[in-house]
Amino acid sequence: GLSKPTLRAVPSSVVTIGKQVTIICEGPPNAMEYHFYKEGNPDFQIPTTHQDTEEKNKIFISSIRSHNAGQYWCCYKSPAGTSEHSDTLELVVTGVYSSKVTLSSMSSHVVTSGGYVTLQCSSQEEYNSFILMKEDQIFSMPMASQNTYTGVFQALFRVGPVTPNQRWRFTCYGYYWNSSQPWSFPSNHVELLVSVSQEMHLIFFYFVWTLHNSTIWAEPVTLITSESPITVWCDGT
Incomplete structure (x- = not known):
């Protein structure tokens, strides 16, 4: 055929x-x-x-x-x-719909590699469904809206396991069941930062513990985004 x-x-x-x-x-x-x-x-x-x-x-x-x-x-x-x-x-x-949609993290934006986080998409508009996007691509199946009885409608999305080899930047949208292709304006962006692994924390601890009279520090800062450059300094006496 x-x-x-x-x-x-x-x-x-x-x-x-x-x-x-x-x-x-x-x-x-x-x-x-x-x-x-x-x-x-x-x-x-x-x-x-x-x-x-x-x-x-x-x-x-x-x-x-x-x-x-x-x-x-x-x-x-x-x-x-x-x-x-x-x-x-x-x-x-x-x-298509102008009612505001808000995206937030239920915990810290800093997530350990391999960990999970829950994102909350919410609106005061009675949208039937919410959908999560990652880097402008559909990330999840639509989730039915839940009425919190405080005038807010929301859906929760579990994200993970996060890995340091990609960017974790999200937005969400609301829409109605009877017409699922027109969506709201996008929410704000939420970007998750993947923290260094537990093994790296142990290495830092080992340096500090074995070199009693030394100072260890990182430049530019001790908390960085994935794949960003960092320099670790150790000053011993």
Whole structure:
């Protein structure tokens, strides 16, 4: 049978309202025409007059709006016939809802390598769900909102085990179940710092314990972010 096309969004499938995005349906070289579909459209098909580009396998949206959010799929026609549909692409538009969302850590922002931390996403708006993003990529499954009965709605996300070989920078969004692709504006950023390992603490302790009349210090500081340079000085007498 014919190979299934691949549908993707560039630069991302999560787009801020007013920004541009290109939806690309990738098929074989002998594909003669492409058809795009969107959930909710009549017959689901997107009319070709809505395509603002001459490349037949692309849809260019110059300024995305909330009505552009939704589920998309595509197929192509070749001399051998019509392909099956691509996997569904979920196009999300952020900044649709203006009610503020706040992200915070339930404990310290400094986490030992291999450890876990719980992040709280909350809002005074009655969002049904919250979702956590890491470096602008979806990090978690959506979590149902919990009513704290203090006028705040929240969801808790457990993050870990954290490792020092990557950046742990998060935001979160709120949205409603009945329309899951339009999201709120992003929350504030929360960045977790991965602390030095327990073994490193023991090495420092060993230096101090064995060199009674010495001084040990670190430059620029004793607490640094992962992969940052540090110099450890030991002044003995």
